[in-house]
Amino acid sequence: MARIDLDHIRHAYGPRPTSAKDYALKEVHHEWNDGGAYALLGPSGCGKTTLLNIISGLVQPSEGRILFDGVDVTHLPTEKRNIAQVFQFPVIYDTMTVYDNLAFPLRNRHVPAAEIDRRVRDILEMIDLSHWADRKARGLTADQKQKISLGRGLVRNDVSAILFDEPLTVIDPHMKWVLRSQLKKLHRQFGFTMVYVTHDQTEALTFADKVVVMYDGEIVQIGTPAELFERPSHTFVGYFIGSPGMNVLPARVDGSQVTIGDQVLGLDHAPDIGSAAKVELGIRPEFVRLGREGMPVEIAKVEDIGRQKIVRARFAGQPLAIVVPEDGEIPTDARVRFDPAAISIYADSWRVGKEA
Amino acid sequence: MEKTWNNKAWFLVLPVLVLVAFSAAIPLMTVVNYSVQDTFGNNQFFWAGTDWFTEILHSPRFWDALLRNLIFSLVILAIEIPLGILIALNMPKKGLGVPVCLVLMALPLLIPWNVVGTIWQVFGRVDIGLLGHTLEALGIDYNYVQSPTAAWITVIVMDVWHWTSLVVLLCYAGLVSIPDAYYQAAKIDGASRWSVFRYIQLPKMNRVLLIAVLLRFMDSFMIYTEPFVVTGGGPGNSTTFLSIDLVKMAVGQFDLGPAAAMSIVYFLIILLLSWVFYTVMTSGDAQA
Numbered sequence: 001m002a003r004i005d006l007d008h009i010r011h012a013y014g015p016r017p018t019s020a021k022d023y024a025l026k027e028v029h030h031e032w033n034d035g036g037a038y039a040l041l042g043p044s045g046c047g048k049t050t051l052l053n054i055i056s057g058l059v060q061p062s063e064g065r066i067l068f069d070g071v072d073v074t075h076l077p078t079e080k081r082n083i084a085q086v087f088q089f090p091v092i093y094d095t096m097t098v099y100d101n102l103a104f105p106l107r108n109r110h111v112p113a114a115e116i117d118r119r120v121r122d123i124l125e126m127i128d129l130s131h132w133a134d135r136k137a138r139g140l141t142a143d144q145k146q147k148i149s150l151g152r153g154l155v156r157n158d159v160s161a162i163l164f165d166e167p168l169t170v171i172d173p174h175m176k177w178v179l180r181s182q183l184k185k186l187h188r189q190f191g192f193t194m195v196y197v198t199h200d201q202t203e204a205l206t207f208a209d210k211v212v213v214m215y216d217g218e219i220v221q222i223g224t225p226a227e228l229f230e231r232p233s234h235t236f237v238g239y240f241i242g243s244p245g246m247n248v249l250p251a252r253v254d255g256s257q258v259t260i261g262d263q264v265l266g267l268d269h270a271p272d273i274g275s276a277a278k279v280e281l282g283i284r285p286e287f288v289r290l291g292r293e294g295m296p297v298e299i300a301k302v303e304d305i306g307r308q309k310i311v312r313a314r315f316a317g318q319p320l321a322i323v324v325p326e327d328g329e330i331p332t333d334a335r336v337r338f339d340p341a342a343i344s345i346y347a348d349s350w351r352v353g354k355e356a
Numbered sequence: 357m358e359k360t361w362n363n364k365a366w367f368l369v370l371p372v373l374v375l376v377a378f379s380a381a382i383p384l385m386t387v388v389n390y391s392v393q394d395t396f397g398n399n400q401f402f403w404a405g406t407d408w409f410t411e412i413l414h415s416p417r418f419w420d421a422l423l424r425n426l427i428f429s430l431v432i433l434a435i436e437i438p439l440g441i442l443i444a445l446n447m448p449k450k451g452l453g454v455p456v457c458l459v460l461m462a463l464p465l466l467i468p469w470n471v472v473g474t475i476w477q478v479f480g481r482v483d484i485g486l487l488g489h490t491l492e493a494l495g496i497d498y499n500y501v502q503s504p505t506a507a508w509i510t511v512i513v514m515d516v517w518h519w520t521s522l523v524v525l526l527c528y529a530g531l532v533s534i535p536d537a538y539y540q541a542a543k544i545d546g547a548s549r550w551s552v553f554r555y556i557q558l559p560k561m562n563r564v565l566l567i568a569v570l571l572r573f574m575d576s577f578m579i580y581t582e583p584f585v586v587t588g589g590g591p592g593n594s595t596t597f598l599s600i601d602l603v604k605m606a607v608g609q610f611d612l613g614p615a616a617a618m619s620i621v622y623f624l625i626i627l628l629l630s631w632v633f634y635t636v637m638t639s640g641d642a643q644a
Contacts, residue, residue: 093559104545
């Protein structure tokens with residue numbers, strides 16, 4: 001178990017990067033607490049996997065240092081870093097039995113045979129493959145193979161950290177829930193530092209204590225699931241987290257007055273937008289109240305998704321999503337009000353807080 | 357779902373069937389026909405029954421050639437397969453080196469067999485050959501025309517030079533198909549270089565190795581052109597392999613009956629040994 005410090009890490013895959021565009025990973029400077037469960041969330045190609053591979057040592061960062069518990073490991077090869085990593089697609093050793101697959105990382109590290117046996121049996125029990133122990137791994141289903149890959153990571157209980165690179169992509173939905181809760185349980189039990197890459201927000205939000213949202217090679221926000229939901233610090237976070245994502249409307253701010261198209265709203269504070277070129281107002285669909293009072297909207301479509309309805313509307317010439325409870329009324333002459341506490345103002349895509 | 361039978365499919369494979377009939381089935385039948393008859397020319401044939409087969413199977417000449425051929429094939433496999441794997445493992449996986457290596461590897465395969473033979477025949481000559489003359493100048497006794505050992509070494513080295521590339525290319529194709537994640541996982545699991553080879557690369561090359569072994573076995577067991585050009589089966593009978601012996605018998609001595617019987621025996625041996633190789637090498641799959 002270890003605390004992991006990323007000290008001004010940057011990475012470019014090409015040689016001699018010149019502009020910011022050449023970096024797959026723009027500057028990341030962050031400390032991962034010992035025993036934390038982190039999810040790295042972001043769209044494909046945002047640098048999540050690069051960051052993960054830098055931590056595990058499969059990729060050498062172009063700039064910056066990595067420290068495990070204060071010790072510089074930047075130039076240590078993967079096998080010396082004491083890291084476990086589980087990949088997106090199952091990696092198994094075809095010709096070995098299931099048991100040998102799990103024992104492999106321990107045998108390579110010369111763990112005593114009795115200890116290997118005890119740990120492998122534990123893991124076999126946990127991933128529910130005890131009956132398959134002596135079978136060749138080749139004939140297993142994708143689910144079972146991925147469970148073996150997970151097991152090979154978990155069998156080493158002394159690792160500094162376990163890294164997961166979208167490990168549940170190939171697992172079927174029912175099994176996903178089971179494995180995810182098992183992982184959470186294990187994490188509580190052993191307290192290893194865990195970094196979990198995913199592009200699935202449900203997975204990230206249920207799994208992690210802290211979610212790290214990445215966008216275009218940068219960390220845009222680190223926070224608890226609630227923080228990400230209530231106060232997205234970047235319009236991307238607002239849009240990426242939540243279903244549907246946050247409404248982001250172009251706006252003009254004048255003191256504590258916001259103008260959207262022909263509508264004017266009063267705020268309870270005066271955001272400091274500085275000299276931003278682009279100002280936007282963000283409000284989650286859950287905090288837009290649909291009723292007979294307020295500002296006029298034009299309803300385009302209603303999607304009934306069971307427990308609630310999503311209303312797609314046009315507001316001041318902009319598309320606006322509204323979440324209405326299952327039994328909520330949708331009046332013919334509909335009007336909306338924004339919950340003032342839930343309004344965020346974004347200057348050049350970054351949130352301007354009340355405190356600012 | 358019910359299977360639908362489409363009779364049109366037969367028309368599509370018909371050309372191949374006709375081709376195979378003319379190139380393989382009909383000649384084979386002719387050979388079978390010859391093997392049970394005797395002729396003194398003039399297109400007159402006499403029934404001989406299984407006499408030729410008995411004669412062939414009792415002839416020391418046949419068994420000697422067969423033994424020589426088996427040893428030759430085994431030596432070829434023992435050298436070319438490991439060497440091919442070794443070269444394939446060390447070939448670059450990306451960058452400018454890839455096309456360069458591939459072209460270099462493919463070169464020997466592009467040369468016609470009799471030309472390969474001629475190249476080595478000249479190369480090894482003591483009087484004018486670069487290799488033969490150099491060896492002689494170094495005081496090494498090498499003369500493939502007189503010494504059976506030198507003749508064997510020449511034929512084997514020539515075959516290795518000619519055909520190892522095929523094994524390399526097949527293995528290389530197998531190696532580049534292994535996803536990076538396997539190597540990364542192996543690093544994380546702390547696997548040694550040997551473990552990576554033994555548990556990742558070798559299992560993934562299994563299929564192509566099967567093809568490589570079968571091709572190299574069949575080809576080397578039927579080898580004719582190169583030793584014929586270089587040594588002509590000599591000195592003595594030391595490099596007279598089955599096919600050379602067969603041609604001597606059929607064309608040189610015009611013993612069509614015994615030669616036909618020998619062809620059939622030869623064919624059955626290749627079929628049998630190939631089946632053995634195939635069964636042994638795929639037996640691992642069946643257990644899984």
